[in-house]
Amino acid sequence: MSVSDALAADLRRILPYERAVLTSDEDLIAYGFDAAWFEARALVVVMPRSVQEVAAIHRLAERAGIAITPRGMGSGLSGGAVPSQRAILVNLTRMNRILEIDRINSVAVVESGVITADLQSAVEAQGLFYPPDPSSLRQSAIGGNIAENAGGARCLKYGVTSDYVMALQVVLPDGTIIRTGGKTVKNVTGYDLRSLFTGAEGTLGTITEATLRLLPKPKFARTALARFGSIESAAACVTAVMTSGVMPAAIELLDRLTLECVNDIQPGAFGEICDAVLIFSVDGNYEAGVNGDMEIVAAIAKEHDALQVFVAADDAQAGEVWNARRAVSPALARRRPNKLSEDICVPRSAVAQIIVRIREIAAKYGLEIPVFGHAGDGNLHPNILCDRRDADEVERVRQAGREIFESAVVLGGTLSGEHGIGLLKKQFMELDLGSDTLALMRRIKDAIDPQNIMNPGKIFPEPGGADAFHLGAQTSK
Amino acid sequence: MSVSDALAADLRRILPYERAVLTSDEDLIAYGFDAAWFEARALVVVMPRSVQEVAAIHRLAERAGIAITPRGMGSGLSGGAVPSQRAILVNLTRMNRILEIDRINSVAVVESGVITADLQSAVEAQGLFYPPDPSSLRQSAIGGNIAENAGGARCLKYGVTSDYVMALQVVLPDGTIIRTGGKTVKNVTGYDLRSLFTGAEGTLGTITEATLRLLPKPKFARTALARFGSIESAAACVTAVMTSGVMPAAIELLDRLTLECVNDIQPGAFGEICDAVLIFSVDGNYEAGVNGDMEIVAAIAKEHDALQVFVAADDAQAGEVWNARRAVSPALARRRPNKLSEDICVPRSAVAQIIVRIREIAAKYGLEIPVFGHAGDGNLHPNILCDRRDADEVERVRQAGREIFESAVVLGGTLSGEHGIGLLKKQFMELDLGSDTLALMRRIKDAIDPQNIMNPGKIFPEPGGADAFHLGAQTSK
Numbered sequence: 001m002s003v004s005d006a007l008a009a010d011l012r013r014i015l016p017y018e019r020a021v022l023t024s025d026e027d028l029i030a031y032g033f034d035a036a037w038f039e040a041r042a043l044v045v046v047m048p049r050s051v052q053e054v055a056a057i058h059r060l061a062e063r064a065g066i067a068i069t070p071r072g073m074g075s076g077l078s079g080g081a082v083p084s085q086r087a088i089l090v091n092l093t094r095m096n097r098i099l100e101i102d103r104i105n106s107v108a109v110v111e112s113g114v115i116t117a118d119l120q121s122a123v124e125a126q127g128l129f130y131p132p133d134p135s136s137l138r139q140s141a142i143g144g145n146i147a148e149n150a151g152g153a154r155c156l157k158y159g160v161t162s163d164y165v166m167a168l169q170v171v172l173p174d175g176t177i178i179r180t181g182g183k184t185v186k187n188v189t190g191y192d193l194r195s196l197f198t199g200a201e202g203t204l205g206t207i208t209e210a211t212l213r214l215l216p217k218p219k220f221a222r223t224a225l226a227r228f229g230s231i232e233s234a235a236a237c238v239t240a241v242m243t244s245g246v247m248p249a250a251i252e253l254l255d256r257l258t259l260e261c262v263n264d265i266q267p268g269a270f271g272e273i274c275d276a277v278l279i280f281s282v283d284g285n286y287e288a289g290v291n292g293d294m295e296i297v298a299a300i301a302k303e304h305d306a307l308q309v310f311v312a313a314d315d316a317q318a319g320e321v322w323n324a325r326r327a328v329s330p331a332l333a334r335r336r337p338n339k340l341s342e343d344i345c346v347p348r349s350a351v352a353q354i355i356v357r358i359r360e361i362a363a364k365y366g367l368e369i370p371v372f373g374h375a376g377d378g379n380l381h382p383n384i385l386c387d388r389r390d391a392d393e394v395e396r397v398r399q400a401g402r403e404i405f406e407s408a409v410v411l412g413g414t415l416s417g418e419h420g421i422g423l424l425k426k427q428f429m430e431l432d433l434g435s436d437t438l439a440l441m442r443r444i445k446d447a448i449d450p451q452n453i454m455n456p457g458k459i460f461p462e463p464g465g466a467d468a469f470h471l472g473a474q475t476s477k
Numbered sequence: 478m479s480v481s482d483a484l485a486a487d488l489r490r491i492l493p494y495e496r497a498v499l500t501s502d503e504d505l506i507a508y509g510f511d512a513a514w515f516e517a518r519a520l521v522v523v524m525p526r527s528v529q530e531v532a533a534i535h536r537l538a539e540r541a542g543i544a545i546t547p548r549g550m551g552s553g554l555s556g557g558a559v560p561s562q563r564a565i566l567v568n569l570t571r572m573n574r575i576l577e578i579d580r581i582n583s584v585a586v587v588e589s590g591v592i593t594a595d596l597q598s599a600v601e602a603q604g605l606f607y608p609p610d611p612s613s614l615r616q617s618a619i620g621g622n623i624a625e626n627a628g629g630a631r632c633l634k635y636g637v638t639s640d641y642v643m644a645l646q647v648v649l650p651d652g653t654i655i656r657t658g659g660k661t662v663k664n665v666t667g668y669d670l671r672s673l674f675t676g677a678e679g680t681l682g683t684i685t686e687a688t689l690r691l692l693p694k695p696k697f698a699r700t701a702l703a704r705f706g707s708i709e710s711a712a713a714c715v716t717a718v719m720t721s722g723v724m725p726a727a728i729e730l731l732d733r734l735t736l737e738c739v740n741d742i743q744p745g746a747f748g749e750i751c752d753a754v755l756i757f758s759v760d761g762n763y764e765a766g767v768n769g770d771m772e773i774v775a776a777i778a779k780e781h782d783a784l785q786v787f788v789a790a791d792d793a794q795a796g797e798v799w800n801a802r803r804a805v806s807p808a809l810a811r812r813r814p815n816k817l818s819e820d821i822c823v824p825r826s827a828v829a830q831i832i833v834r835i836r837e838i839a840a841k842y843g844l845e846i847p848v849f850g851h852a853g854d855g856n857l858h859p860n861i862l863c864d865r866r867d868a869d870e871v872e873r874v875r876q877a878g879r880e881i882f883e884s885a886v887v888l889g890g891t892l893s894g895e896h897g898i899g900l901l902k903k904q905f906m907e908l909d910l911g912s913d914t915l916a917l918m919r920r921i922k923d924a925i926d927p928q929n930i931m932n933p934g935k936i937f938p939e940p941g942g943a944d945a946f947h948l949g950a951q952t953s954k
Contacts, residue, residue: 104716104826127722149665160663162672163640178914183824185854186637186894188626188676189902189909190936191918195639195672199665216722239581245604245693245762285722285770289763347660349581377662417663425666432666437655440925441668447924448917459667 004043014056020047034076042083051208059175069455070202072144075136078422080201084457106214112143129217131158149199151418153250156376162198167211173449202455204448220290221283223318224311226301227274234276235352237304238375246293251376252279258370261331269324336385344408345417348378357407365396379417421459481520491533497524511553519560528685536652547679549621552613555899557678561934583691589620606694608635626676628895630727633853639675644688650926679932681925697767698760700795701788703778704751711753712829714781715852723770728853729756735847738808746801813862821885822894825855834884842873856894898936
């Protein structure tokens, strides 16, 4: 009996259900990737249904010295849910119950496997609102959102996932089940463990349950689209809106190449091709206020030489604009065989500079790098288009990626605004954080997970270890 | 030469300025307390002016194995800034420069010693807004606000201090200077160290500089006061408002005994004495919207049997209401020689229950316990009035305090919403968190501060150690 067979037998004693312990090639392949570059095979995939089962899996893993990679729906963009080598992949999608929607306290209690959009529908049916809206929300699980601290368009006004995590149930590496936080918005009893586990990408424990803060759902929203002849005027428009006193729910930016890609699959979706499009949304409880905000935004866009400002007349027109926005990722995916989706965040004053810089980098390496993202908070997604079968091109992608990260950091920005580090950016951590801050993070990791069982190989660069771009190339699909 | 003399001489080499190293009795006494129960004497008080000096002090302390207690303005309410035994008290009030107000990125960069109200005035002069508003804001330093994760009335709508901390400069125990975060709102590059240091009460390092997020200042605000015949109807009004779709900036509650205390020094400030008063404020950029919100709030108050609803007609009338609210703490302080200010936070559905329970506890122990606080987020300040020269009464205070904490935890609440744990509540940490979560916090503390140099004796209960109430009694002023 191989190591894997013995392990699977032990795991079947913990999970004596059908299809709860998977070891076939097709299953290991299916659960071997996320939405980034990487693919790897776990020793075994397990499908627990309760926190007690997760804890038992942890205890088994710790005794055997085998790694654990927790996974939600695998829609992440940095490799966080790609199984570590020789790991037990803990798939949490069977723990998908909404345990409670507490209207009086504006709180939802959910298991990690709940789909983000399902949570949103359930709370909106009660007049409540869970704001974080990663583009993957129809696929992604809330546990993955928490592990990566997912963002989204309306995080400009409403904040990211961590702003909504009031409490967590976490299984520590050794199987201990802890709770941190509760149904109170304010809580300063000891260290903020909720924020520590949120965004830790499964490297400190397995998140099994979350208590999430909800808001009243805003009653009115309006959307506008503005076309610009230059990225500089679009960026100047963003900072002018953000210093006008209006706080839009979202300001999305699409650059020229992004618009060309969308045009290929939805001709005319954003009108004639131009250098940049901005999409604004504003919301609130008073129609007059929402309209007033939108008038200010539209006037600012015109002052900043917008070629055209289109204010959606109703929800149907607004829906068309957002559908076109959602076509961006599929459109980029069609242009070339592969795309490397990046996630830099710069101070919003630097949005024009970083896009100009990315255009220079694209030209230097002979690559196409469309840029889109959340311009209001400086969180941009340069997508490096390529063909991964072309080793020369992959090398140019690698170098361009490094230059983009370096440029973001020089401009006061950071490697990741909402996708996490995972495998994709770990070799750039020191560039961003410096060695002392990185060393401090590693001390925390070592203190909580001394055996390095939890999702090893993620976030932290390995001394002399693989460059994630090369690793990606080696293990590409 | 005594240990203190040798230490002072070493420190004077780091800080060769006048009154930068204090060792006289009057100075050690003056810097020996905060606004809670406790008083202790440091070995020496130092007044650094730069992060390099702070780092040098840390290195000296680590070599000598001497503790450090960082201190802002000493306005804290849990003993966090009271010097640990045989500690160097690092007073950060000379590091009080506002280094930058970046209007384009809506960010302020400040040293730790900046007074919260000074920061607010400076940013409001530029149309910006720093929302956290602890009652002590005219005295408290921003570094202390961060160390304790201070709240305030308008945190209901706007969130607490940690929601505004974008980046920190921190001196680690060994003198290493790190930066974490930056001028980007979104940042998921590694663990969230900003949130870990925020609220850590100086036990993980000395915070020397902060980058703070600012908002556009809302253009309009309105205030109302509602008087209720029973605490139950006031509490039901709070939950009805919070589920109405309106998000008030603040909902403050004052119970009968609080009103009686205020009446003693400002007769008629809140009209005739009743069982509870609520103060509401709403704000926004549109006068019609703000008025609309206030109409909804006033209607809900009337539906919940308010005896009277007074909507301030203008800023002057609103100012009078808030001045009366600010008279609460001085009024309670005049009633008896001492008050123990508590800071429980319960789910807002439990506000009436906990106040009724506190009244039972007060009756059981023959104590007066007025309750006021931030009812919208369930964060209440029961103040146990007493005379600390009366050992029997202090014992009853101790028992009543424990019962209040136990009741809060049973109702799903926590020990502290915004004051921190410090010395005052450390013996109740396990009651709130459970032993496993507390042990995890201690592992993090040990990993970052292996010599336990940073503010020892705070947050963590000492096995077999002093009960803070007794310690308070022993070292009382």
